Amino acid sequence: MSCSLHSVQLPKPKAIKVNGIEIARSEISRETQHFPAQKPIEAWQNAARALVIRHLLLAEADRLAIRAVPKCEEGRTETEEEALIRTLFEQEVTTPTADAETCRRYYERNRARFRSATIYEAAHILVAADRRDTAAFDAAKKKATGIADQLQARPDSLDSLAAVHSDCPSAERGGNLGQLTAGQTTSEFEQALLAMEPGTISGPVESRYGFHIIRLDRKIAGRELPFEVARPRIEIYLREAVERRATAQFIARLVSRAQIEGIDLADALAHRVS
Numbered sequence: 106m107s108c109s110l111h112s113v114q115l116p117k118p119k120a121i122k123v124n125g126i127e128i129a130r131s132e133i134s135r136e137t138q139h140f141p142a143q144k145p146i147e148a149w150q151n152a153a154r155a156l157v158i159r160h161l162l163l164a165e166a167d168r169l170a171i172r173a174v175p176k177c178e179e180g181r182t183e184t185e186e187e188a189l190i191r192t193l194f195e196q197e198v199t200t201p202t203a204d205a206e207t208c209r210r211y212y213e214r215n216r217a218r219f220r221s222a223t224i225y226e227a228a229h230i231l232v233a234a235d236r237r238d239t240a241a242f243d244a245a246k247k248k249a250t251g252i253a254d255q256l257q258a259r260p261d262s263l264d265s266l267a268a269v270h271s272d273c274p275s276a277e278r279g280g281n282l283g284q285l286t287a288g289q290t291t292s293e294f295e296q297a298l299l300a301m302e303p304g305t306i307s308g309p310v311e312s313r314y315g316f317h318i319i320r321l322d323r324k325i326a327g328r329e330l331p332f333e334v335a336r337p338r339i340e341i342y343l344r345e346a347v348e349r350r351a352t353a354q355f356i357a358r359l360v361s362r363a364q365i366e367g368i369d370l371a372d373a374l375a376h377r378v379s
Contacts, residue, residue, distance in 0.1 A: 119367035121153050123160045132156060153368050159186070161359040166193045198351045203343040211339050212332050219335040222287055225298050226323040228263055228280040233272035234315035249309040249316035256306050256318060263306065263320050272315065280320070294319070 121128045136152035137145075166173075166189040173188035183191070203211075212219065230252055234245035252270060256263055267273075267280030275282055287295065291312040301307060301321040309316040360370050 121157065121368050122364075122366040123157055124164075124364050126160070128153065128156050128160065150368065154370055157365060157368060157370060158356055158360075159190070161356070161363055162190045162193055165197075165359055166190065169193070169196070171196065194352060194355070198348070198355050200344060200348040200351055203340055203347075205336075207343065208336050208339045209332060211343060212335055216329060219330040219338075220327040221330060223327040224323075224325040225285045225321060226325075227282050227285060227298065228267065228320045228322065229273065229275070229282060229294075230263065230267045230271040230280050230318045231273040231275075231314060232270065232309075232316045232318075234311075245315055246309065246311075249318060253306070253308045253318045256320075260306055260320075263318075 121133065133149060133153050133156060136156055137148040140148045140151035140155070142148040142151065163186060171189060171192050173185070173192035175183035175185060175188040176191075177183075230249075232245045232249040232252070234242045236242050248270070252266055255266065264279030264281075267276050270276075271280055273280070285298070290298075291314070293310055293312040294317055297307050297310045297317070297319055298321060301319070303321050303324050305321060307317070307319040307321075310319060311317075
């Protein structure tokens with residue numbers, strides 16, 4: 106028996122209901138724009154979970170007769186629903202500030218996190234190259250190797266060679282890059298800096314931009330921050346961690362009291378805690 110493609114219908118997503126009230130499919134579809142995912146069904150499910158949680162929070166705010174005034178911050182004004190949910194959390198979710206002993210304990214256990222960044226003062230010559238163009242890439246590598254050889258013979262010539270050969274805007278400054286810290290360059294460039302000693306010049310270092318010949322002029326090692334300096338950051342981190350857990354627990358209580366059909370909220374709650 107033949108079967109027309111037009112007669113095959115894909116199963117529709119299950120109806121999503123909260124305490125007997127259905128969340129319209131059109132509303133979930135609009136919400137998916139805020140939840141990009143590799144698969145459309147994942148975006149749909151994430152949007153549906155968010156709407157279920159929003160419905161529960163607004164219902165709780167209504168039950169408690171909460172009134173809220175939208176805030177305006179950085180040129181954006183909250184919607185009435187956002188203001189209600191924020192006020193609900195402020196009223197019902199307790200987030201105590203970590204005391205000095207708790208902060209000190211966290212500091213002692215995580216000292217490596219509280220260091221000032223190591224500063225590198227460096228210069229370079231960039232020979233631009235694109236791996237997709239094999240011939241041009243090989244030519245760029247050969248050119249970079251030749252420049253590196255010249256610098257081994259005359260280390261003091263990097264400034265003049267950069268002005269002539271470098272494809273980086275820093276060529277106008279003799280290749281000088283100023284002060285650099287972690288995250289300001291490509292990972293390959295950064296790894297090369299870590300392995301170098303001040304006063305040395307590297308061989309060609311490949312990155313997505315091409316080949317770099319790097320001179321490290323100075324390295325200022327990061328220093329451990331004293332507890333008094335680190336404490337404000339620790340307080341913010343611990344307060345936010347406690348707030349995430351307390352908020353997730355509050356929502357979990359609302360979920361446990363509600364009748365929810367068509368969607369599982371376990372993943373959404375786990376994400377809020379993490």
